[in-house]
Amino acid sequence: MIKAENICKSFNNGTVEVLKNISLEIEEGEFAVILGASGSGKSTFMSILSGLERPDSGKVFYGNEEITSMNDKLLTDFRRREVGFIFQQYYLLPHLSVDKNVRMGADLAENKNYREIIEKVGLADKLKSRPSELSGGEQQRVCIARALAKNPNILFLDEPTGALDEKTGRQVLDYIMQMKKERNFTMIMVTHNANIAEMADKVIKINSGEIEKIYKNTSPKSAYEIGW
Amino acid sequence: MVISLKDSLKLIGIIIVSFCAVFVCTFFLNFYLDASKLEGAITDSEIIILYDAQMATAKFTCAITGGFLALIAVIMLIFYIKLYIDGHSKQLGILKAMGYSDGKIALRFAVFGISVLLGTALGFGCGFVIMPNVYKSLTIDGLPHIAITFHAELLIALIVAPSVLFSALAVGYAYLALRRPVSEMLRGKTEKKLKNRKIKEDKERAFLVEMLFKTLGGRKSLAFFIAFACFCFSAMIQMSVSMLDLSTVGMGAIILVIGVVLAVTTMLMATESLIRSNIKNISIMKAFGYSLKESSLTVLGGYHIFALIGFAVGTVYQYVLLRVMVDVVYKDVVAVPEYNFNVSVFFITLAVFIVFYEAVMLFYTLKMSKISVKEVMEEN
Numbered sequence: 365m366i367k368a369e370n371i372c373k374s375f376n377n378g379t380v381e382v383l384k385n386i387s388l389e390i391e392e393g394e395f396a397v398i399l400g401a402s403g404s405g406k407s408t409f410m411s412i413l414s415g416l417e418r419p420d421s422g423k424v425f426y427g428n429e430e431i432t433s434m435n436d437k438l439l440t441d442f443r444r445r446e447v448g449f450i451f452q453q454y455y456l457l458p459h460l461s462v463d464k465n466v467r468m469g470a471d472l473a474e475n476k477n478y479r480e481i482i483e484k485v486g487l488a489d490k491l492k493s494r495p496s497e498l499s500g501g502e503q504q505r506v507c508i509a510r511a512l513a514k515n516p517n518i519l520f521l522d523e524p525t526g527a528l529d530e531k532t533g534r535q536v537l538d539y540i541m542q543m544k545k546e547r548n549f550t551m552i553m554v555t556h557n558a559n560i561a562e563m564a565d566k567v568i569k570i571n572s573g574e575i576e577k578i579y580k581n582t583s584p585k586s587a588y589e590i591g592w
Numbered sequence: 593m594v595i596s597l598k599d600s601l602k603l604i605g606i607i608i609v610s611f612c613a614v615f616v617c618t619f620f621l622n623f624y625l626d627a628s629k630l631e632g633a634i635t636d637s638e639i640i641i642l643y644d645a646q647m648a649t650a651k652f653t654c655a656i657t658g659g660f661l662a663l664i665a666v667i668m669l670i671f672y673i674k675l676y677i678d679g680h681s682k683q684l685g686i687l688k689a690m691g692y693s694d695g696k697i698a699l700r701f702a703v704f705g706i707s708v709l710l711g712t713a714l715g716f717g718c719g720f721v722i723m724p725n726v727y728k729s730l731t732i733d734g735l736p737h738i739a740i741t742f743h744a745e746l747l748i749a750l751i752v753a754p755s756v757l758f759s760a761l762a763v764g765y766a767y768l769a770l771r772r773p774v775s776e777m778l779r780g781k782t783e784k785k786l787k788n789r790k791i792k793e794d795k796e797r798a799f800l801v802e803m804l805f806k807t808l809g810g811r812k813s814l815a816f817f818i819a820f821a822c823f824c825f826s827a828m829i830q831m832s833v834s835m836l837d838l839s840t841v842g843m844g845a846i847i848l849v850i851g852v853v854l855a856v857t858t859m860l861m862a863t864e865s866l867i868r869s870n871i872k873n874i875s876i877m878k879a880f881g882y883s884l885k886e887s888s889l890t891v892l893g894g895y896h897i898f899a900l901i902g903f904a905v906g907t908v909y910q911y912v913l914l915r916v917m918v919d920v921v922y923k924d925v926v927a928v929p930e931y932n933f934n935v936s937v938f939f940i941t942l943a944v945f946i947v948f949y950e951a952v953m954l955f956y957t958l959k960m961s962k963i964s965v966k967e968v969m970e971e972n
Contacts, residue, residue, distance in 0.1 A: 440884070443879065443880065444882070448880075457873055464802050467798070468799045468880065471799045471800070472880060514881075
């Protein structure tokens with residue numbers, strides 16, 4: 365279980381309060397969406413939950429392990445072991461092929477069978493292509509493969525369909541959901557799109573750095589059932 | 593317009609290289625011109641030999657130091673302009689989209705010549721400041737007093753001409769570099785190049801090894817600058833000590849200071865550029881859980897070999913240079929001390945070099961640890 369307790373974060377020497385005393389719990393294997401408008405603090409909260417950033421106060425626990433008290437080295441080890449990321453801007457390494465970009469994640473987990481994942485996301489024929497030779501949807505699928513090749517227990521997604529059109533966006537979400545079903549990792553997605561939130565088990569709505577409400581979807585929809 | 597005077601002043605590497613080149617050339621050429629006036633007035637055959645050797649030394653040193661450093665300054669200028677255009681690709685693309693011609697934008701790059709003007713003017717001034725001491729150490733017993741005279745032609749040759757030439761070079765190179773489609777410039781710097789480049793990858797090579805090779809291959813110019821920094825360090829330090837029997841302590845000190853300044857500046861400039869151009873790669877590696885040691889190895893590790901090559905070439909260069917001085921320039925001069933390769937100086941310089949190089953690498957590894965993953969990602 366992931367547990368955040370009283371997370372506070374501010375910037376500009378405390379003048380801009382981004383997160384105000386946020387607490388929540390996410391169960392193992394759950395798909396949680398952090399929903400909020402631009403500037404609501406959702407991405408900062410995801411950075412803190414994933415160990416990319418430290419809060420000013422408050423704690424984050426993964427089971428009994430508190431990551432907010434870890435030093436940089438331990439935190440890096442933690443991310444290496446537990447976490448995968450998919451970003452809106454992809455952040456693929458431009459001078460490396462699809463194969464090597466995915467291997468970036470695979471090598472961390474000593475995963476020798478990473479090409480299976482490339483096949484599963486439908487990019488087996490693009491192994492040698494560079495990111496600049498791929499469409500947006502294909503690049504995002506490389507990101508999915510890269511993140512999953514490291515066998516993460518928790519997958520963090522920051523607006524993964526933000527740069528994609530509807531058709532490609534739905535495809536990408538569908539790929540992700542298929543992978544989740546297969547591997548049963550915990551998934552935390554940040555989005556401003558309320559339609560995507562309908563796919564989640566749990567929705568945490570953030571507004572101006574505070575939790576507005578948390579609710580569960582009794583019957584989450586698929587990528588092709590939601591509105592866009 | 594994007595390019596400003598401030599950008600020119602940021603070219604510390606060029607300022608320092610042009611300073612060093614003109615600093616050395618100023619006092620040697622001034623001495624050469626002043627001493628030339630005595631040519632017909634010397635009758636003693638032994639003094640004529642010494643005088644000729646001294647004049648040859650002045651010419652030789654100017655040609656070697658001035659020519660070599662001028663070449664380095666040209667390479668640095670091209671490197672900076674390329675880096676600038678790549679780094680400001682979007683802004684320059686917007687200017688082009690708005691209707692500014694390549695020529696009009698390129699003309700603004702003439703301000704980069706100001707860094708040369710600054711370096712050469714400082715070098716010329718400092719050369720004059722220490723000139724009395726240089727004349728004292730170069731003057732041969734038995735020669736009439738050589739008075740320091742100001743030569744306007746040197747001012748033109750060492751300050752005006754290089755500044756104008758470098759400005760023209762900056763404009764010309766920028767013009768060629770800007771001749772790219774606007775859409776490509778707006779999209780980012782390297783997409784097209786990467787598209788056209790054939791992939792040479794070993795399928796089974798681990799990610800870190802592949803990354804190391806690609807980083808190295810993508811920044812060949814930085815490998816040259818790192819090798820050059822190590823070359824300066826090795827050549828100038830060893831030469832400054834090895835030539836003590838052949839010249840004065842003051843001259844040795846000048847060479848030592850120039851060598852250290854050039855080496856440190858070039859090394860810092862190259863490593864800083866290396867880190868800056870890899871900042872996104874480092875961030876994503878950090879986010880995924882690659883350790884600082886692994887990130888540092890992929891970005892900085894490949895350059896060790898170039899550093900060692902630079903050091904080795906520097907060692908050979910200083911030996912050959914001093915050998916030529918003793919065996920060719922001073923061959924007819926009696927009582928010239930014997931010159932042999934100084935093994936102990938070599939090993940001491942090597943030890944200091946290893947400490948220097950590793951300290952720079954450690955400094956930049958620590959700098960890498962401070963890169964905020966979130967900040968880099970928010971920039972996009």
